[in-house]
Amino acid sequence: MACFCNKSMALCLVLTICLLGSSFAELQRFEHPANGDGSLSFLVIGDWGRRGAYNQSEVAFQMGRIGEKLNINFVVSTGDDFYDNGLTGENDPAFEESFSKIYTAKSLQKQWYSVLGNHDYRGDVKAQLSPVLKKLDSRWLCLRSFVLNAEIAEFFFVDTNPFVDAYFENPKGHSYDWRGVLPREKYLANLLKDIESALRESRAKWKIVVGHHAIRTVGHHGDTRELVKQLLPILKANDVDLYINGHDHCLEHISDANSPIQFLTSGAGSKAWRGDVKTLNREVVKFFYDGQGFMSVQLTQTNAEILFYDVAGKVLHRWNAPKQQLYSAI
Template sequence: MASPLSLLHLAVLLCIYLVLPVFAELPRIQHQPKHDGSLNFLVIGDWGRKGLHNQSLVATQMGRMGDKLNIDFVVSTGDNFYDSGIKGVNDPLFLQSFSNIYTAKGLNKQWYTVLGNHDYRGNALAQLSPVLRKIDKRWFCERSFILNAGIVEFFFIDTTPFINNYFHDCNQHYDWRGVFPRQSYLKKLQKDLEEALAKSTSKWKIVVGHHAIRSIGHHGDSPELVKHLIPILKGNNVDMYLNGHDHCLQHIASKDSPLVYITSGAGSKAWRGDVKEDHSDVVKFFYDGQGFMSAQVTNSDANFAFYNVFGESIHHWNLTKSTMHSSV
C-alpha cells in the first residue's frame, strides 16, 4: 500500500500534468490536393445544435455543394457543440449534432476543426481525443495545428485563451486544462505561428481561428487578436483569416494589406439583429443569417462564395495571386 507521502507526490505530479501546456511545435498534417493541384473546401462554424435553428437545412445545402464541387474537406471554425461542448468522448451530443446531421455523401470528407469558447465550457480535451476519430473517421480537432494541402497551407489557431473576458467570467466554467500558465501558452503559440508562417513556401496562406479579428457583427472585433495576431499575419503575407464566433457571414478587406477577414459562423442559430459601426477596414459584405462558405483554389486564383439556407449564392469574390487584388 502506498504511503500518504507517495500519494501526495503523485497528486502533485498529476496536477502539474493537467495544468501545464505541452510545449511542442505545432502538429503538422498533410492532405493531398486534387491531381491538378487544385483544392475545394467548405467552411462552417457555430453549428452543433442537434439539427435545430436551421442546422439541418444548412447541412443539406452543404451536402449538395460538397457533391457539386467534389470538395476535399470541410473546415470548422469552432463552437462545435452547444451550449457547453461535450461532457466526454461518449457524450451522445457528438452523434446528435455532428455524425447524424452531416450525412450527405458530399460531406463524407475529413473535417478539420478548432475549439470555440462554447467548446471550452465542456470537456475540451474530449474533442481532441482520438476516440472521437474512431467513432467518426471524419473528425479531426486539435487546439492548434498546421494543415499542408499543397498550394494552400492552413494554420489553425486556438484563439479562446487570448480573450481576457473568459478568465473573469464567474458565471461559466471553462476547461483550461493544458492552457495554464496562460501567458506562457500564448507566447509560445504566437512564436510557433510566426515561425511556421515565415517558413511556409505554400502559394496561399490561410489562418483559421474561432474568434473574429475584424467584425461588425454582434461580438465585433477581438482587441486581443487585433493586438497580437494582426502584426504576425500581415508581416508574413497571410492571404486570409477565417473565423466563426459571430453568427453571420461577412467579408472584410484590409486597407493596407492583401489580408482579408472572413467570418463563416452561421451554421445554426443566427439573426442577432445588431450591427456595429464600421472601422478602418472595408466591409465588402455582411449577412446576419444562416449559411456557409465554399472555396475553390488553384495556383493563381481563389474563388469564394457564401450560401444561405436555400443554397443560393448570396456573395462571391475572387483573389488573384499574381496581383493580389480582390473583386466582388
C-alpha cells in the first residue's frame, strides 16, 4: 500500500498509519524527503530504553550535538526500545521516561523510524505499534516491517524477531507477545516475499535494510543463523548496500567476504557488554567497540560516509567509500 501525498510528510504518515491492516498485508510505504542537493544524513541508535540509565542520557546528549552538526534528516532505531520487558500499555510512563524526556535536543526533534527488538516483544507489542504513541510524541513511528523512500535511498525495515527459533522453542522463562505474527510460518513466508519484491523493484541509489538482530557479528549473540539462511541470500541477490542492526550491545562494522554488503551494528544506546567478543567473522571485521555510543550515516549520489561515536562523542571509526567502489573497498 503506497502513500502519495502532496502535502506535509506528517500528514502522509498519519494517513498511512490510518490505513494499517493485517500483519500479512503488503509492506507499508512512507516518504521522507532528502536535502535539496539530494544528500541524506541520519543517526542510528539501538538498545537504548532505560530511563536515562547506563549512560543513555549521555549518549543522547552527544547525539543531539552530532545531529545538529550534520543537520540530520531523521533517526533510525534498531529496536529494544524499552527495557526490560517492553511497554505495559499505551499509557506506560516508560515511553516518555525512556524516549521523550531523554532525546530532547533540538536536532533530534525529527522523525524516528524504529523496528521492534526481542525485549519489546516481551511487553505489549500492539501498544508500542499504536498510533496513540504518535499523539504523545509526533516523532514516533514504530511498525513491524515497512519501507521508507528517502529519494536517494530506500530503507527496508524488517521485523527479525519471528525468525529466531529460540524465542519459540526455548524462551527461557520469558513471555513473548506474538499477536499478529501467528501462524509463524505464514507470517515469515509473506514477509520474505514482500521484502524480496520490494528490494527487486527498488530503483534507489542506495538500498539499506534495518533489523534488530545481527546477520554477521563478533558480539555476544553471534550470527543469527536463521537470518543467514533465509534473509541474507535475498539481500545479496538484490544489491543491498548496508544491513544495519542492534541486539548486540556494541558498535561494529563487518564486511561481507563475497558481496558489497556492509554489516553495521549500532546497539550501544545504553547498557553495553564489555569484553564479550567471539572469534567468528574476525577476518572481515573493520571495527568493533564494546562500549556505549551511536552511528551516523551521510549519503550522496556517489558516496557513503559512516562514523561511529563513543559516549563522549569521540569519533571511533570512519568508513568512506564511493558507491561504485563498495565491492573493491572490502
